[in-house]
Amino acid sequence: MIRNDIRNLAIIAHVDHGKTTLVDQMLKQSGMFRESELKGVCILDSNDLEKERGITILAKNIALKIGDTKINLMDTPGHADFGGEVERVLKMADGVLLLVDSAEGVMPQTRFVLRKAFECGLRPIVVINKIDRPDARIDEVLNGIFDLFVELDADEKALDFMTIYASGREGISTTDMSIPPVDFKPLFAAILKYVPAPDVDMDAPLQMLVVTLDFSEFTGRIAIGKIFAGKIRKGQRIAHLKTDGTKVEDTVTQLFTFDRLGRIEANDCSAGDICALIGLEDVDIGDTIACVTNPVALPIITVDEPTLSMVFRINDSPFVGQEGTYVTSRQLRDRLFKELQSNVALRVVADEIKKDEFHVSGRGLLHLSI
Known part of the structure; x- marks a missing residue:
């Protein structure tokens, strides 16, 4: 269609x-x-x-x-x-x-x-x-x-x-x-x-690919993606197919479509729509949202690997604590791992010996500086 x-x-x-x-x-x-x-x-x-x-x-x-x-x-x-x-x-x-x-x-x-x-x-x-x-x-x-x-x-x-x-x-x-x-x-x-109009199958089992993540302090992670087949509605039970092969059943508590510069709540969305879902625990980029009775995963998103690595650690110079607000290793760790939730091109590995050091890999100097 x-x-x-x-x-x-x-x-x-x-x-x-x-x-x-x-x-x-x-x-x-x-x-x-x-x-x-x-x-x-x-x-x-x-x-x-x-x-x-x-x-x-x-x-x-x-x-x-x-x-x-x-x-x-x-x-x-x-x-x-x-x-x-x-x-x-x-x-x-x-x-x-x-x-x-x-x-x-x-x-x-x-x-x-x-x-x-x-x-x-x-x-x-x-x-x-x-x-x-x-x-x-x-x-x-x-x-x-x-x-x-x-x-x-x-x-x-x-x-x-x-x-x-x-x-x-x-x-x-x-x-x-x-x-x-x-x-x-x-x-x-x-x-x-x-620009071609989406050629979709409305009657096929649901398939939606999570492409982007947003975050709200009130609702947690918000999964944003495109519906490739079927329909989805607010309150529906869905199969959440993770990239590691595991399957979890969840309920869509809220459903949004994009309107002008923001999002508006919707009761249902169909194949071809780009929408945002709330209610999925531990959702990640590349996951598939599918029909409970016939869950079929979509191809996983692949991005080019990082090309540059840097070590991030807390300031231990004589000027420690004199500038900056978030300067402890815990705050640094929290910020880096929060960025991992939505930045698929980034890699963060904590040093096994020096616990306050983090090896961060990205696509270039600008990527890491941001």
Whole structure:
């Protein structure tokens, strides 16, 4: 069954090529928000570190409507150190927008995110962003993108990609540079036409893959993922299939879908939806939520292994205790292991001899510093 009422779309790009700014304009031009709700720039960079550094660190899920179609939009980090976030989010997407800066062109992370999209079987819509830059070289960049597609062994359908020329800052887009860009209507039309609607089986046994985790002090872990088959409803008994092969039966106490910048409670969700569940104990990324009577696990999420390791330990210098709030080994341990709950690209191993030392492995310096 084709669900034409929904599109699941991820936005991928090299760092600082304008993903979050483009999403801001999509929100503003969707007509779903009051002006006061969208104050400031980079609305989705809600984390303090994201605002400080001006980059996206955590993948975000939002939803907007274009006509009668709901667009589940996933903003992803652009830096290679946070590639684990990109890999997970692509599991929920049915299509991707590949953003490329009109002046900088194809960059190392462009190659990485595009390769991951192809591995997930996704066909990108190419958006050449920042066309208002005085040093834009649009034709050269477009040729570079085509060459990259060829290098990554894209099939003929993928090579015939749709191209949108846009400026996220100005909120304009066009499919042809000879036509003056006005607004984002050409971009919205391309999304509806070229992003495939989910092809799902509503009557099959439930299968949902947990892709992201959130945490609430009141309800504990919140499992976020995409339903690949069947339906789920509030209060339903489900089989929780963990990545180590064990099976636990749980009850869905609360069910949420994404709406605008937040989540709203729902009574039921169907295949193709991206939703959030509360009520599952010890849920982890990569777990499958399945039907109790016929539990079938989905393929486990795999991410690239860490490339850099550092040792974290408490300060034992003469200045110990003079700066910082959380400086004890217990607080350091709690924070590191809390991060493990949602950061699949991170590894933390406590030293067996020196109990206040922790070997932390990640994807790069920026990943570990954050």
